[in-house]
């Protein structure tokens with residue numbers, strides 16, 4: 001809770017006409033965090049209705065309530081109360097008042113796959129071009145001074161605005177952030193002053209939360225509503241549903257920076273694979289520019305161009321943005337080459353959804369003169385429908401696919417594996433993730449490539465409500481060290 005006070009009129013303009021001058025000590029949306037004098041915003045959530053916790057917030061000292069529902073009849077008369085149409089929006093706007101500073105230039109990227117990579121690459125481009133830059137998303141907050149891990153891709157509005165305020169205070173002028181579909185749907189970014197947005201692609205994910213794919217796409221395209229009039233939008237023209245994303249941007253009057261093979265602003269003309277790098281020919285402003293991208297994979301080239309597009313949207317010269325790509329460093333746990341054993345290569349990747357698994361296996365296939373081996377699983381308490389789909393992809397695209405556990409959370413790990421294994425008799429099963437990885441490393445021989453997919457940068461395995469320390473990279477390295485005798 002912050003030391004200073006705010007008036008309710010400042011925090012929630014128009015919501016408390018009679019009590020606008022009343023001051024509160026802070027804003028909370030979780031009753032358990034309510035301190036004396038706070039305003040509690042009751043949110044209708046996926047698991048619970050926040051209105052049920054109004055009494056709890058008051059018992060802990062809250063003196064004002066904002067809710068989507070009418071005033072509870074038994075609420076103490078001394079407590080001020082406002083009913084608003086969209087409590088999540090009200091919360092986000094209030095969070096931006098409580099934590100007022102933001103980096104001057106903030107860009108956001110949405111899409112099913114590649115957001116973390118694009119946010120990181122955009123930060124790197126901004127840094128190369130001389131700006132104090134940060135990125136914020138699944139891998140946490142990253143600046144030139146280091147990184148701080150956070151558990152959500154798009155944090156809740158109070159944490160998000162506290163971070164933006166702190167970054168601005170530290171002198172960060174440029175920020176690239178991820179906009180998850182949950183974050184957009186739940187209005188977590190509505191108080192962020194964005195300069196530009198980007199759309200990558202759309203595949204199957206989060207259908208446990210979004211009722212349909214259309215609803216999922218609509219949530220992503222809310223990003224355009226958050227941009228000021230005339231702010232540019234970067235579209236990966238090669239991504240699924242790019243036409244819909246661009247039609248929605250045009251309808252809202254946003255100019256488009258199209259990138260990719262079908263892009264009109266940064267046009268990818270040719271890609272030549274050179275070991276673990278690739279040589280890109282890109283046309284920008286009528287000129288052909290050659291970029292040596294020190295990263296593997298067609299989709300990483302696409303991500304890099306979206307990042308360059310965001311830098312252009314933020315006012316950088318296209319050629320300068322493209323030239324900065326030659327110094328890009330890969331993101332932890334995204335096609336990360338961890339080690340080699342007996343002429344075989346081990347890679348760790350964050351693919352935990354069908355499109356990503358398909359893309360990563362297709363990307364690694366040309367590197368596998370021998371066998372392509374895949375160890376993967378599916379998270380518990382997440383979209384069940386993707387399990388057999390991922391099982392089929394692994395069976396089709398890998399020579400050997402081992403199904404293992406990946407954050408079973410509150411589900412029965414064996415039951416999750418069974419849903420994946422049902423896709424194909426070709427799949428094998430080793431439940432314990434460390435054992436599965438060790439077994440796969442032991443199979444490596446000349447020309448083989450092993451990809452351990454699903455956890456990427458994660459440092460824990462979530463079993464029940466406990467998170468046990470676990471790192472795919474550490475297990476791979478330890479297995480290699482043990483077997484490389």
Ligand SMILES: CC(=O)N[C@H]1[C@@H](OP(=O)(O)OP(=O)(O)OC[C@H]2O[C@@H](n3ccc(=O)[nH]c3=O)[C@H](O)[C@@H]2O)O[C@H](CO)[C@@H](O)[C@@H]1O[C@H](C)C(=O)N[C@@H](C)C(=O)N[C@H](CCC(=O)O)C(=O)O
Nearest residue numbers: 029030031043045046047048050053152153154156180182
């Ligand atoms: C499904 C989902 O998105 N849930 C998020 C949502 O919680 P919710 O509002 O649905 O919470 P709820 O449990 O139903 O409770 C409703 C309200 O009652 C309040 N409450 C609850 C208990 C109590 O005693 N008192 C009280 O006041 C809660 O604080 C909440 O405000 O809003 C919370 C605050 O913003 C989030 O922390 C929470 O994320 C949960 C932990 C989560 O796991 N989210 C994941 C699925 C997520 O958001 N993932 C995306 C995408 C990831 C990606 O693909 O990259 C992300 O951005 O990370």
Ligand SMILES: Nc1ncnc2c1ncn2[C@@H]1O[C@H](COP(=O)(O)OP(=O)(O)OP(=O)(O)O)[C@@H](O)[C@H]1O
Nearest residue numbers: 112113114115116117138299334350351356359360
């Ligand atoms: N443009 C892309 N198209 C398809 N797959 C991709 C793309 N970019 C990355 N991937 C795959 O998706 C995985 C996750 O990449 P990244 O973390 O950059 O995406 P994300 O959108 O942030 O994912 P999440 O929503 O899970 O945080 C990568 O490890 C890779 O397997």
Ligand SMILES: N[C@H](CCC[C@H](N)C(=O)O)C(=O)O
Nearest residue numbers: 352378379382406407454455
């Ligand atoms: N942000 C994603 C990450 C999933 C990572 C994967 N390891 C899993 O647990 O399914 C989610 O929370 O759905």
Ligand SMILES: [Mg+2]
Nearest residue numbers: 115116138153
């Ligand atoms: Mg991410």
